Amino acid sequence: MSYDWLQSSLKTIHKAGWYRTTRTITSAVGNCIEVEGKQYINFSSNDYLGLANDSRLKNAAIAAIQRHGTGTTGSRLVTGHRALHDQLEQSIAALKGTEAALVFSSGYSANIGTIAAIVGKRDLILNDQYNHASLRNGSALSGATCLDYQHCNMPNLRQQLENHRSHFAKCLILTDSVFSMDGDLAPLSEILDLAVEFDSMVLVDEAHATGVLGRSGAGGIEASDCTNRPVIQMGTLSKAIGALGGYVAGSAILIDFLKNRAPSWIYTTALSPADTAAALAGIEIIRTEPEGRDNLWRNIRSLHNQFNLDQFNPIQTFSSDSAIVCIPQPTVQNALKLSQHLQNSGIFAPAIRPPTVPTSRIRLTLMATHTPDQIEMLSTAIRSYFS
Ligand SMILES: Cc1ncc(COP(=O)(O)O)c(C=O)c1O
Known part of the structure; x- marks a missing residue:
């Protein structure tokens, strides 16, 4: 009786076309994957540099398990x-050009723990309207007053600051640097x-920018020449870095404070030796092998060129x-179709x-390891759908 509502709620989700379920990947990860026994070219991975199946990361993880065991207990x-945690944190801080860094079990827990630690009931949070769910959920958990500003709209952010900043003790502005479901940059x-003008803090989510943007792959802050400015950078170890976990990078005093106040860091088991060692190896590759990033950008440019080939359509x-x-895509049904x-085309x-998003879409992600043929196959399949 008390749980009957679950069934009717699920029916509503089905009716709206919003029902989601898992698909089993039956191969190793890479630019090609097998999904439930069928082979596809993979344009849906966040493994931007193809490191999640790199033998150097796998060997580092195996060696860490042999030495430390599977869990941190x-x-x-x-x-x-x-x-290993100290080494990873030093390596993240070196990549990001910050005094210090702190590793969490995931990017999600880095966001919710950090936001809840640095603002509370007397404070204001301003979110870009398209921010990732972990920034929004962290905002709600913090107890601060939460307002949105229009996507990447600086006059609107200024307006919100002018209208509201003076009524609150502290203010935190939150933004993705690469928007995860749109691909554009803040x-x-x-x-x-x-933030300087209105005495506010800024936390930038670099989940989709780390390893992708910036001269040394540090992310959007580096690419915008903002490395030495007062900003809290967070990100994930699970996308371009090829492992699992999350981090915050910033001043030594911020990191010291988070160790004493971030609940999702204090009250949870430390990141596993395997993930920590794999992330360390992933960051080392990002720092020393810019060719991975060069290949990724060659592929990004190639896809844009293919899409723009036909001037009339x-x-x-x-x-x-x-x-x-x-x-x-105009509707959920169009997006599914x-x-x-694309699946029928492999x-x-x-x-x-x-x-997840306000309007339906197909989200394509490029990897450094895609071949020119694979990119051409993608653009041919999309063209054939629209022609
Ligand atoms: C923008 C953004 N922030 C945070 C996260 C959370 O990171 P994690 O998967 O490590 O929890 C993700 C993706 O998962 C993301 O896309």
Whole structure:
């Protein structure tokens, strides 16, 4: 009786076309994957540099398991801390050009723990309307007053600051640097200027930018020449870095504070030796092998060129300056149909639908390891759908 509502709620989800379920990947990860026994070219991975199946990361993880075991058995402040965590945090701080860094179990827990630690009931949070769910959920958990500003709209952010900033003790501006479901970039330098003008903090989510943007792969902050400005950078170890976990990078005092106040870091088991060692190897590759990033950008440019080949019938995409390229679709059904067409053509690129995003779309992600032939096959399959 008490649980009957679950059934009717699921029916509503089905009716709206919002029902989601898992698909089993039956091969190792890479630019080609087997999904439930069928082979596809993979245009839906966040493994931008193809490191998640790199033998150097796998060997580092195996060696860490041999040395330390599979689990860390406790939280960092009790029995979970290892020298490997220190090494990874130093390596992240070196990549990001910050004084210090702190590793969490995931990017999601880095966001919710950090936001809840640095703002509370008397404070204000301003979110870009398209921010990732982990920033929004962290905002709600913090107890602060949460307002949105229009996507990447700086006059609107200024307006919100002018209207509301003075009524609150502290203010935190939150933004993705690469928007995960659109692929466009936040105007980070302008956001940081406004933050100085209105005495506010800024936390930038570099999940889809780390390893992809910037001269040394540090992300959007580096690419916008903002490395030495007062900003809190967070990200994930699970996308271009090829492992699992999350991090925050910033001043030594911020990291010291988070160790004492971030609940999702204090009250959880420390990151596993395997993930920590794999992430360390992934960052080392990002720092020393720029050719991976060069290949990724060659592929990004190639896909844009293919889409723009036919001047009279260009394929419409959201504007994108990253490895994420989205094709908008008018309805959920249209998005599902295009995704099915791509699957029939041997390409895996799922439809992204509400409630994850306000409007339906196909989200394509490029990898450094895609070949020119694979990119051409993708663009041919999309063209054949629209022609
Ligand atoms: C923008 C953004 N922030 C945070 C996260 C969370 O990172 P993680 O998967 O490590 O929890 C993700 C993706 O998963 C993301 O896309």
